[in-house]
Amino acid sequence: MQLRKLSLRFRIFIAMILLVLMASILIAIVTIYQYNEEAKDYHKDRLDRKEENIRESINYTLRETTYEVKTERIPLIFKEKLSEIAAIHKLQINLYDLEGSLLKSSKASLSLDSIPKCIQAEVLNTLANTVEHRYVGEHIENGETYQTSFSYITDEKFKPLAILNLPYLENDGFLDNKLKEFLERLAYAYLFMLIIAVILAYLLSKYITRSLKTISDKMNATRLEKRNKKIEVESSSEEIETLVKSYNAMIDQLEESAVKLATNEREQAWREMAKQVAHEIKNPLTPMRLSVQSFQRKFDPQDENIHQKLDEYTKTLIQQIDTMSSIASAFSNFAKMPAQQNESLNVVEISKLAIDIFSEDYIVFVSEKDEIWANFDRTQLIRVITNLVKNGIQAIPDEQENKKIVVSVLESEKDVVISISDNGTGISEANKTKIFEPKFTTKTSGMGLGLAMVKNIVETYNGSITFTTEKDKGTAFVVNFPKK
Numbered sequence: 023m024q025l026r027k028l029s030l031r032f033r034i035f036i037a038m039i040l041l042v043l044m045a046s047i048l049i050a051i052v053t054i055y056q057y058n059e060e061a062k063d064y065h066k067d068r069l070d071r072k073e074e075n076i077r078e079s080i081n082y083t084l085r086e087t088t089y090e091v092k093t094e095r096i097p098l099i100f101k102e103k104l105s106e107i108a109a110i111h112k113l114q115i116n117l118y119d120l121e122g123s124l125l126k127s128s129k130a131s132l133s134l135d136s137i138p139k140c141i142q143a144e145v146l147n148t149l150a151n152t153v154e155h156r157y158v159g160e161h162i163e164n165g166e167t168y169q170t171s172f173s174y175i176t177d178e179k180f181k182p183l184a185i186l187n188l189p190y191l192e193n194d195g196f197l198d199n200k201l202k203e204f205l206e207r208l209a210y211a212y213l214f215m216l217i218i219a220v221i222l223a224y225l226l227s228k229y230i231t232r233s234l235k236t237i238s239d240k241m242n243a244t245r246l247e248k249r250n251k252k253i254e255v256e257s258s259s260e261e262i263e264t265l266v267k268s269y270n271a272m273i274d275q276l277e278e279s280a281v282k283l284a285t286n287e288r289e290q291a292w293r294e295m296a297k298q299v300a301h302e303i304k305n306p307l308t309p310m311r312l313s314v315q316s317f318q319r320k321f322d323p324q325d326e327n328i329h330q331k332l333d334e335y336t337k338t339l340i341q342q343i344d345t346m347s348s349i350a351s352a353f354s355n356f357a358k359m360p361a362q363q364n365e366s367l368n369v370v371e372i373s374k375l376a377i378d379i380f381s382e383d384y385i386v387f388v389s390e391k392d393e394i395w396a397n398f399d400r401t402q403l404i405r406v407i408t409n410l411v412k413n414g415i416q417a418i419p420d421e422q423e424n425k426k427i428v429v430s431v432l433e434s435e436k437d438v439v440i441s442i443s444d445n446g447t448g449i450s451e452a453n454k455t456k457i458f459e460p461k462f463t464t465k466t467s468g469m470g471l472g473l474a475m476v477k478n479i480v481e482t483y484n485g486s487i488t489f490t491t492e493k494d495k496g497t498a499f500v501v502n503f504p505k506k
Contacts, residue, residue, distance in 0.1 A: 035224060042219040049208070053204070054201070069158070069169055069188070073186075076188065080175055080186065093120060101126075113189075114189050117187070122141035122146050155182075157173075285458075289474065289478070364399070366395060369438050376404045384425040384427060385429065397483075407429070438502070439501070440500070448495060458487075476501075486503075
């Protein structure tokens, strides 16, 4: 519980120091273990070499002796030679008969009491029953470790004559001094590493927590209602950079959500306004039309110019009424659309039908398939396509040559993709963020509801609409919505 209350900086610092200390201790343990193993191998190999050399000396003595080579003659054969051989190789030599009784030793006769007079039965059994005919044992005496080897001495016909015993003292004084010197050097190296580790741990923990503190401060200052600044951290680690990217991506999403929320609020306000405007304008339209038509029928036609005047007056009035009616209908459609009706439609066929109403010969239709099915409202799909094609036509100046609008219908793994591109003037940088807002238009006529209506229809069917544009080269709108 107390560890959790410590700062991240201090925990990183302590963790790095402990890591260095644990590594140092582990290396020291492995070093000592390796030394012990190498010491054992060294004594084993040294005993083997001593035994081989002594055996050669004994065999040479047996070949050169004038005595009959028998077990009973061993003490006479090696009466003086055994001490010489032991002195040369600096190792005590004991010879036993095949029954395990002591025959001859290189040790002085005054101290023979310390030498076993008989070999243990376990050793004799091992010598007789193993392929190597050799036994090596280990024992501790007066705090010192001894290895003792037993093996047969044979005559020229390889017949066993006696048992050779070599007591070998494992003198580790020299190796222990070397180990001590090595561990001292290692301790100095570890002390230097520890000092470096303390400095690096301090700097690294400070560096890491500095970046995290910057991110923490930015997160605490993040608000939905204001524009939040992104984090810029130079020369950061991969993990910190990933965290910074995630935060910056969250800021982008937050801004998008804020814009979308504001847009939805504006659209809702426009819907309420459109309903009210439609209600206020539509009410007097029908009585006005009936009154004008009645006046036209009942007016006295005796005036020779009365018909011309009446027609002009009637046409003008009806034209204004129709204009008001179209405005009211546009606002009303925006306010209550889309009336969603899921129908299984061949999008290719409906798209062809939608562009057939246009007489412009520069409109081109492209589709990779004859049938691409999706669930959509037939009327709404036609409205989407015709609005986008109409926008494309209006975006191309009348005086421009080589006019072209391409309507393409494609499909991806899950979506239907409708693309309407033109080679008109494009959308200016200032208008890019406003293009789907209700009542926004760059034309001298129209209510600016077309693209807002298209966006609302597409999103109602879980789709999306995007666009790419380039000044004086054209614009391409792309509509995506799920397939059937």
